[in-house]
Amino acid sequence: AQRVTQPEKLLSVFKGAPVELKCNYSYSGSPELFWYVQYSRQRLQLLLRHISRESIKGFTADLNKGETSFHLKKPFAQEEDSAMYYCALRGSQGNLIFGKGTKLSVKP
């Protein structure tokens, strides 16, 4: 079965602290993984994709096939990072399979 698990509903950190949002997936084959972000009152938008191996807004994510994980990391959280983060897996029809999301709250 194709599934994405985000174990934390809420993650609260102080500004300047490191952040790691966890994502595990279940997929037979070569997965394509994404992180989407939704800021308050805004639409869902792509943050980064694993195939690009890029860093966006200081965030990185590495695909670990052995652990079937795609955790999102940032060394120093900023208040503007507060948002809802969704890990997603590309399904066989190009659709996205989302996790339940993690709400990140960065306190001043």
Place this chain on the structure above:
Amino acid sequence: DTGVSQNPRHKITKRGQNVTFRCDPISEHNRLYWYRQTLGQGPEFLTYFQNEAQLEKSRLLSDRFSAERPKGSFSTLEIQRTEQGDSAMYLCASSLTTSGIYEQYFGPGTRLTVT
């Protein structure tokens, strides 16, 4: 182009009524997806179109749900005989497969409340 648009943004209806939502994708995007999101959950895939062809229907939640994309441009999602359990956010997304990137761009959603 201002991105994917959805109308209406909010819809309140009484149980048993029919509702229709519209999605206007980014122009020239050939794929269009519909998702449903309920409280505390991530978006759930419902159906998608490649141009005007609906290539997946089995994920639609019941036969009360139907979708069209008549000219390969805008799409409509209809729910007949609404039930309280249909209350959710309905999201539309579009992508351009010929770019090879497959990034999906989401609309703001239509929030449906069934009373």
